[in-house]
Amino acid sequence: xxxxxxxxxxxxxxxxxxxxxxxxxxxxxxxxxxxxxxxxxxxxxxxxxxxxxxxxxxxxxxxxxxxxxxxxxxxxxxxxxxxxxxxxxxxxxxxxxxxxxxxxxxxxxxxxxxxxxxxxxxxxxxxxxxxxxxxxxxxxxxxxxxxxxxxxxxxxxxxxxxxxxxxxxxxxxxxxxxxxxxxxxxxxxxxxxxxxxxxxxxxxxxxxxxxxxxxxxxxxxxxxxxxxxxxxxxxxxxxxxxxxxxxxxxxxxxxxxxxxxxxxxxxxxxxxxxxxxxxxxxxxxxxxxxxxxxxxxxxxxxxxxxxxxxxxxxxxxxxxxxxxxxxxxxxxxxxxxxxxxxxxxxxxx
Amino acid sequence: xxxxxxxxxxxxxxxxxxxxxxxxxxxxxxxxxxxxxxxxxxxxxxxxxxxxxxxxxxxxxxxxxxxxxxxxxxxxxxxxxxxxxxxxxxxxxxxxxxxxxxxxxxxxxxxxxxxxxxxxxxxxxxxxxxxxxxxxxxxxxxxxxxxxxxxxxxxxxxxxxxxxxxxxxxxxxxxxxxxxxxxxxxxxxxxxxxxxxxxxxxxxxxxxxxxxxxxxxxxxxxxxxxxxxxxxxxxxxxxxxxxxxxxxxxxxxxxxxxxxxxxxxxxxxxxxxxxxxxxxxxxxxxxxxxxxxxxxxxxxxxxxxxxxxxxxxxxxxxxxxxxxxxxxxxxxxxxxxxxxxxxxxxxxxxxxxxxxxxxxxxxxxxxxxxxxxxxxxxxxxxxxxxxxxxxxxxxxxxxxxxxxxxxxxxxxxxxxxxxxxxxxxxxxxxxxxxxxxxxxxxxxxxxxxxxxxxxxxxxxxxxxxxxxxxxxxxxxxxxxxxxx
Numbered sequence: 069x070x071x072x073x074x075x076x077x078x079x080x081x082x083x084x085x086x087x088x089x090x091x092x093x094x095x096x097x098x099x100x101x102x103x104x105x106x107x108x109x110x111x112x113x114x115x116x117x118x119x120x121x122x123x124x125x126x127x128x129x130x131x132x133x134x135x136x137x138x139x140x141x142x143x144x145x146x147x148x149x150x151x152x153x154x155x156x157x158x159x160x161x162x163x164x165x166x167x168x169x170x171x172x173x174x175x176x177x178x179x180x181x182x183x184x185x186x187x188x189x190x191x192x193x194x195x196x197x198x199x200x201x202x203x204x205x206x207x208x209x210x211x212x213x214x215x216x217x218x219x220x221x222x223x224x225x226x227x228x229x230x231x232x233x234x235x236x237x238x239x240x241x242x243x244x245x246x247x248x249x250x251x252x253x254x255x256x257x258x259x260x261x262x263x264x265x266x267x268x269x270x271x272x273x274x275x276x277x278x279x280x281x282x283x284x285x286x287x288x289x290x291x292x293x294x295x296x297x298x299x300x301x302x303x304x305x306x307x308x309x310x311x312x313x314x315x316x317x318x319x320x321x322x323x324x325x326x327x328x329x330x331x332x333x334x335x336x337x338x339x340x341x342x343x344x345x346x347x348x349x350x351x352x353x354x355x356x357x358x359x360x361x362x363x364x365x366x367x368x369x370x371x372x373x374x375x376x377x378x379x380x381x382x383x384x385x386x387x388x389x390x391x392x393x394x395x396x397x398x399x400x401x402x403x404x405x406x407x408x409x410x411x412x413x414x415x416x417x
Numbered sequence: 418x419x420x421x422x423x424x425x426x427x428x429x430x431x432x433x434x435x436x437x438x439x440x441x442x443x444x445x446x447x448x449x450x451x452x453x454x455x456x457x458x459x460x461x462x463x464x465x466x467x468x469x470x471x472x473x474x475x476x477x478x479x480x481x482x483x484x485x486x487x488x489x490x491x492x493x494x495x496x497x498x499x500x501x502x503x504x505x506x507x508x509x510x511x512x513x514x515x516x517x518x519x520x521x522x523x524x525x526x527x528x529x530x531x532x533x534x535x536x537x538x539x540x541x542x543x544x545x546x547x548x549x550x551x552x553x554x555x556x557x558x559x560x561x562x563x564x565x566x567x568x569x570x571x572x573x574x575x576x577x578x579x580x581x582x583x584x585x586x587x588x589x590x591x592x593x594x595x596x597x598x599x600x601x602x603x604x605x606x607x608x609x610x611x612x613x614x615x616x617x618x619x620x621x622x623x624x625x626x627x628x629x630x631x632x633x634x635x636x637x638x639x640x641x642x643x644x645x646x647x648x649x650x651x652x653x654x655x656x657x658x659x660x661x662x663x664x665x666x667x668x669x670x671x672x673x674x675x676x677x678x679x680x681x682x683x684x685x686x687x688x689x690x691x692x693x694x695x696x697x698x699x700x701x702x703x704x705x706x707x708x709x710x711x712x713x714x715x716x717x718x719x720x721x722x723x724x725x726x727x728x729x730x731x732x733x734x735x736x737x738x739x740x741x742x743x744x745x746x747x748x749x750x751x752x753x754x755x756x757x758x759x760x761x762x763x764x765x766x767x768x769x770x771x772x773x774x775x776x777x778x779x780x781x782x783x784x785x786x787x788x789x790x791x792x793x794x795x796x797x798x799x800x801x802x803x804x805x806x807x808x809x810x811x812x813x814x815x816x817x818x819x820x821x822x823x824x825x826x827x828x829x830x831x832x833x834x835x836x837x838x839x840x841x842x843x844x845x846x847x848x849x850x851x852x853x854x855x856x857x858x859x860x861x862x863x864x865x866x867x868x869x870x871x872x873x874x875x876x877x878x879x880x881x882x883x884x885x886x887x888x889x890x891x892x893x894x895x896x897x898x899x900x901x
Binding site: 122123124125145146147214215216217218230233324325327329343344345346347348349350 | 524555865901
């Protein structure tokens with residue numbers, strides 16, 4: 069009996085080892101890329117942020133403690149000023165763009181889910197722009213909103229408006245507007261697909277029950293649709309927020325020579341100074357800026373997760389899982405008691 | 418808990434390794450590298466091997482040189498043709514392999530290749546303005562030792578003085594770079610329209626305004642077609658206007674700029690005014706934002722002058738012929754398109770710089786990764802051949818670049834070349850009156866600030882607004898320079 073038990077244990081251990089090896093093998097392509105291109109650069113960037121570091125000339129490299137971080141809060145420094153200004157650009161754009169990129173796809177998904185005539189074509193049309201790169205978006209919108217009379221919009225309107233040449237923080241919002249339109253056109257499709265999936269998954273019985281209780285359309289949306297889409301909304305909000313905190317492509321591709329340096333996001337700031345040879349002696353400072361920016365993104369993402377209640381839900385799941393395990397163990401010992409899930413019962417086999 | 422301890426140890430180890438691998442020492446403090454007149458006490462380059470000599474001349478056998486060039490426009494075909502000629506002429510002795518790198522990434526890409534010893538090029542061919550960064554980061558070496566040992570002399574007195582002055586990159590007595598050519602925005606003009614209005618090209622700003630005024634009134638066109646949205650306009654033409662009005666770009670001792678002070682402020686405001694004179698004139702003589710439409714206007718014979726790039730010559734001529742009844746290239750050249758320069762176009766008052774033109778110049782430099790003296794000597798041989806052979810100079814001129822070597826520009830073969838004679842000498846009337854940004858590592862920020870001034874002031878109406886824009890750009894740029 070004991071031998072049999074030992075053999076079984078050994079087999080279980082062997083099978084577990086094999087399973088671990090297999091999962092590691094399946095994970096390894098991602099792990100290698102993650103370690104090489106994310107983990108190592110992050111750790112090195114963190115280390116460099118405490119140094120006066122020059123990637124091209126090691127002779128001058130030295131540990132300088134927190135000096136780079138203190139410089140980031142020296143607001144008399146014009147480079148520091150432009151770093152914090154870049155946060156302003158990003159936040160202004162995010163405050164407008166993120167809600168638009170949540171509401172518009174949701175409304176579109178809601179209507180497409182009613183299956184109007186030709187809805188499959190509309191679905192494809194809405195999703196199609198998501199597959200193009202930001203460079204293509206720049207070419208399309210750059211030509212549409214070209215400031216000359218030959219630009220598509222100008223030729224339709226018979227005007228010569230300089231859509232992309234304005235100074236957005238100096239009374240001109242046209243470039244903001246074009247960037248916003250381009251972003252909505254480009255990225256609505258991604259969230260639209262997720263919302264469509266979530267809408268399809270809502271059981272019809274819930275709508276019927278609500279209607280039987282005298283619910284009108286607005287009640288259906290408020291008490292059935294939105295609560296059942298909460299996970300999808302949370303995922304979309306998280307992805308969109310992270311994406312727009314890393315704002316880069318739109319201001320880079322949608323500008324004119326006049327204002328290429330006017331709308332600078334933190335990513336553009338970091339990219340400019342990290343790749344410019346003239347700034348090589350302050351690479352440590354730029355790394356510190358990148359770390360601060362990274363922390364800011366993490367902070368906002370955490371707030372978003374908290375607000376959307378992911379943490380509470382996951383805690384609930386943990387409680388449910390613990391109960392399930394306890395009940396499973398209880399069942400193993402021969403009891404016929406059914407597992408007690410939070411919020412419902414479980415049909416035993 | 419174990420996992421947390423493991424992660425902490427891994428992070429600490431990685432950081433220790435990162436710190437250890439990045440040198441050490443005291444905080445070296447801010448500030449740029451060498452200043453004009455600096456000497457080199459610890460050379461960062463080395464020389465190995467012995468040179469095979471046959472009498473006074475070195476003997477080369479299968480020396481392979483990799484060349485990283487910034488040339489990648491319409492002129493790349495001409496450049497490759499020249500390299501093919503060299504490889505044929507030096508078969509079995511020296512061969513050149515060319516790699517073209519995009520202008521925007523050139524500095525960081527090539528410098529990383531050299532510092533990380535990751536396929537570094539042996540020879541670099543880039544704009545003069547970038548070389549200061551290369552020498553500050555100790556990634557290039559001087560030609561002097563190789564010239565001395567091989568007996569291949571590349572004398573800077575054989576090059577245009579206004580280009581040769583940049584060759585030392587601030588280290589007096591060293592030849593860190595060798596000038597190749599010069600480039601700027603040039604003027605294409607419509608011979609037919611000009612002939613109708615006297616056939617004389619303007620020789621100063623006043624004559625320019627007068628001629629354009631007459632043409633605009635007579636033809637009902639905007640006579641000057643230029644694309645101010647093209648980066649070359651503020652970078653070359655607006656800076657030409659500043660220089661022609663007596664402007665000084667930066668203080669060579671610390672690279673800071675003083676644009677809002679004294680004569681410099683006058684030069685900047687006059688430069689703005691000289692362009693505004695043409696745009697705000699009634700009738701309008703030039704447009705602010707013609708964009709790509711500028712070329713269309715010129716090709717449709719709706720403009721007298723077109724401000725363009727010299728290396729686009731062939732495509733402009735071909736398009737003009739195609740758009741005007743399929744004219745042959747010869748017909749276009751003889752009857753329709755002439756070439757001239759922006760020399761004297763923007764100086765409001767005549768001064769010693771009125772005829773100067775601002776632009777870029779290509780220079781050769783040797784990577785510090787080259788150690789073998791045979792390779793260094795072979796590089797000298799190639800550089801001398803490229804920059805001082807008349808036929809090569811003529812071929813390179815046909816690609817849009819005037820030779821920077823007086824040996825070439827004084828040679829009969831170059832002078833008698835039809836294209837050089839009809840266009841290049843008109844595009845660049847005097848190579849000794851040519852100005853580059855010079856030896857500042859902050860060239861990109863300087864150009865960006867100049868562009869900002871140009872963009873901000875073009876819609877201004879008062880001198881006070883101009884001054885305020887110039888001062889703001891100056892303060893921001895000086896802040897960046899002081900910090901970095």
